[in-house]
């Protein structure tokens with residue numbers, strides 16, 4: 001069969017599910033699927049630092065493809081990090097073993113005013129080159145997801161200087177100087193919107209915004225500080241000709257979304273990521289049929305024995321119902337996970353066929 005007609009004829013399952021369609025089976029990928037749980041990732045990582053891997057397109061391409069080759073996931077995700085957008089803004093980031101560190105965090109108006117909104121194509125050329133190489137390496141086997149941090153989550157890193165238990169510096173900024181907080185959020189949002197548009201122009205076929213720490217906010221503050229600026233990014237992306245023309249699905253993931261479902265449903269994203277603290281069926285009942293859902297197996301469930309794991313996977317599949325659902329974990333896979341259990345999860349998802357197939 002000529003390759004050109006066969007790839008043009010059928011849209012990948014993942015993209016169809018993102019658009020809310022019924023699919024003959026539920027597509028699956030996994031957050032952090034290119035990571036330390038994989039021996040083949042650790043082999044590459046033993047020879048290069050994490051940042052070197054991100055900045056070397058050949059290495060980023062190699063590890064992006066590993067989980068596709070080994071497990072047959074239905075989507076690939078660019079190997080990079082949400083924090084790569086900070087250095088071009090004026091904030092250096094280091095990645096020691098314990099997690100990212102920003103040596104000079106941003107805590108006041110003057111520091112916020114010094115940050116710039118960079119040109120992502122000029123400042124992050126290695127990301128765009130990685131996207132191009134990955135698309136070529138995939139050869140149509142799976143669509144490629146680009147990603148960025150959502151404005152609020154990036155602000156937590158910029159202000160805390162890394163991860164945090166209580167986010168007290170972030171809350172000091174939000175409640176002590178809300179105007180400065182919004183000025184910082186706006187710079188993050190404009191940076192991220194341009195960055196994601198550039199990834200799409202380089203070849204990303206869907207994009208995900210990671211709001212990993214928006215769950216620390218009260219419902220009203222979620223709307224004011226996280227959702228508002230995620231909407232700003234989504235609206236800017238929708239207005240971008242390349243994104244609109246290719247109907248690139250936009251995914252918004254909030255870790256700890258349960259308290260905010262009504263407002264979450266208004267984000268403007270095509271698909272909402274759901275963590276494991278709430279049942280997918282409950283989310284579906286609350287947000288309606290207009291938006292697709294992605295999730296939501298507890299990453300910890302991968303520590304179950306295979307038989308018990310299969311039961312949990314089937315439960316998530318049944319709640320998703322094969323309509324506008326992409327199977328995923330509720331957050332990233334953890335390093336001690338046994339890759340054979342990942343295989344069990346993928347095989348279980350792929351074995352479940354829906355009789356409603358269009």
Ligand code: CP3
Pocket residue numbers: 030031032033034035036045050077078079080081082083095097098099100147163210212331332
């Ligand atoms: O999903 C994928 O396979 C793509 C790659 C990816 C990474 N980071 C690679 C990574 C993606 C999508 C991310 C996003 C990211 N980075 C998020 C949002 C998702 C989430 O987990 O909430 C966040 C909060 C970060 C920031 C970050 N990067 C942290 C907190 C850490 C340290 C903790 C950890 O898990 O290692 C990183 C480092 C990081 N990012 C690694 C990987 C593979 C480990 C680096 C190493 O090999 O030492």
